[in-house]
Amino acid sequence: MRRHARFLVVCALPLLGAMQLAGCSLASDPGSVTRTYYIAADDVTWDYVPGSVDQISGLPYTDTAYYRSVKPRPVSTRYVKTLYREYADSSFTTLKPRPPEWEHLGFLGPVIRGVVGDTIRVVFRNNGTHPYSVHPHGVFYRKDSEGAPYVDGTQGPDRADDGVPPGGTHTYTWLVPERAGPGPMDGSSIIWMYHSHVDEIRDVNSGLLGPLIVTARGKARRDGSPVDVDRELVTAFVQVHEEESWSAADNLPRDAESAGIPNPHQLQNIYPWFVQFSINGYTHGALPLRALTVRKGQRVRWYVFASTNDFDGHSPHWHGNTVLVNQMRTDVINLPTMGMLVADMVPDDIGTWLYHCHISLHLAAGMQARYAVVP
Ligand SMILES: [Cu+2]
Structure with missing residues (x-):
């Protein structure tokens, strides 16, 4: 009531x-519209370092020890992940091709957009093996579209969103009122995120997270993108705890000891062996450079967010160029756990540049990418 x-x-x-x-x-x-997305949770094999080349050093990938004292770990960079993937329609038979400008999203879900005044509908199909949901940040939702199970006094249809069972479908409806859009200190668009929140820790470490961009009313193109931005880039600094994934039993060595690997269920062994320090699911520079290439003088908007784990706070740093965050100039930003920030760049320095987390252990463990500025 x-x-x-x-x-x-x-x-x-x-x-x-x-x-x-x-x-x-x-x-x-x-001018407001309803934007509908067909998104499924799919089990797919993901490679954190496709091609097995460390693109930062240029050498064959051998892994970088989290601590210098730890030997390179003989574990695979390929893992079964559960990812949000966009489909063409409600039949969920045809994947919607990801356009080149969003290739860099990697293992993140598709960009969900809204303009202040819009309605967003997400038709969610769970093709996975555990109950999953789509829980958004920032937008306005009723209890049937929150995507999180807890004691909140609701029942019946208002709980259908809490956890969509394997094989099930649920439509989430979110409104985009003024308070979901840019505030007084923001530019024309801001970043929120969405993620599964049934078992929040396991769901997110399995890979179920993605970006949600809201543009101010009157400042959007037809497709919802901000009119005063030439290029949008989304980078998520995601410290993936593979030992917390729903697929951990399949992904991690079954007989750890005989493989010379510490028991993954002992806390002191987790960090050096089973945590992937990724940007959009890529480590050691594996995020394709072509996908993070911008032009000199373009108005580039970087949407940056972090993930959910302990110490999943990061210090993204751009080499070569500077950014404006809330009208302040910097080249390192402070991103708390599950934090979301917008950084605007008008690149003036042509070249291939490092883009990495500045926390030394994360840097050493591969939380690095490159971006390029071309004439
Ligand atoms: Cu970091």
Whole structure:
């Protein structure tokens, strides 16, 4: 009942269903649209270092010890992950091709967009083997579209979003009111994220997270991108704990001791062996350089976020060029666990440049990429 009262305040109209709700709360904005995404959770094999070449050193990949005292670990860079993937329609038979400008997203889910005033619909199919959800940050959701199970006094349809069972489908409906868009200190667009939140730690370490970009009303192109930005890039500094993944039993060595690998279930053994310090699921420079190539003088907007684990706070650093964050100039930003930031760059320095986490242990463990500025 409280839910209804809340919406009456928003809409001053009776509750008539999600679409009508969106319509009534946005009736004053004739330009607003409903953006629908078909997203599945799929089990796929992911390689943190495709090609087995360390692109930072230029040498064959042998892994970098997390601590210098630890020997290179004889474990694979290939893991079964559960990832959000975008499909063409509700049949979930055809993957929607990822355009070249978003190749750099790596293992992240697709970009979900909204402009202030819009409604976002995510038709979610769970092709995995555990219950999963889509929990968004920032946007306005009712209890049937939050994607997190906990004791909140709800029941029936309001719990269908909590955890979509394997083989199940649920439609999440999110509104994009003013408070989901850029604030007074923000530019024309901001970054939120979405992730599965049934077993938050295991779901996210399995790979279920992605970006959600909201653009201010009146500052968006038809596709929702900000009019004053030439190139958008999303980079997530994700410290993946493979021992916390739902696929850990398949991914990690079954007979660790005989393989000379410490027991992955003992805490002191986890860091040097089973944590992947990635940017969008790539380590040791494996994020394709072509995918992070921008032009001199372009207005480049970097959306940056971090993941969920202990000490999953990072210090992204750009070599070669500087950025503006909340109108302040820097080249290192402070990203807390699950933090989200926007950094605007107008590159003036042509070349291939390092882009890495400046926390020394993360840097040593491969949380590095390169970006290029071309004429
Ligand atoms: Cu870091």
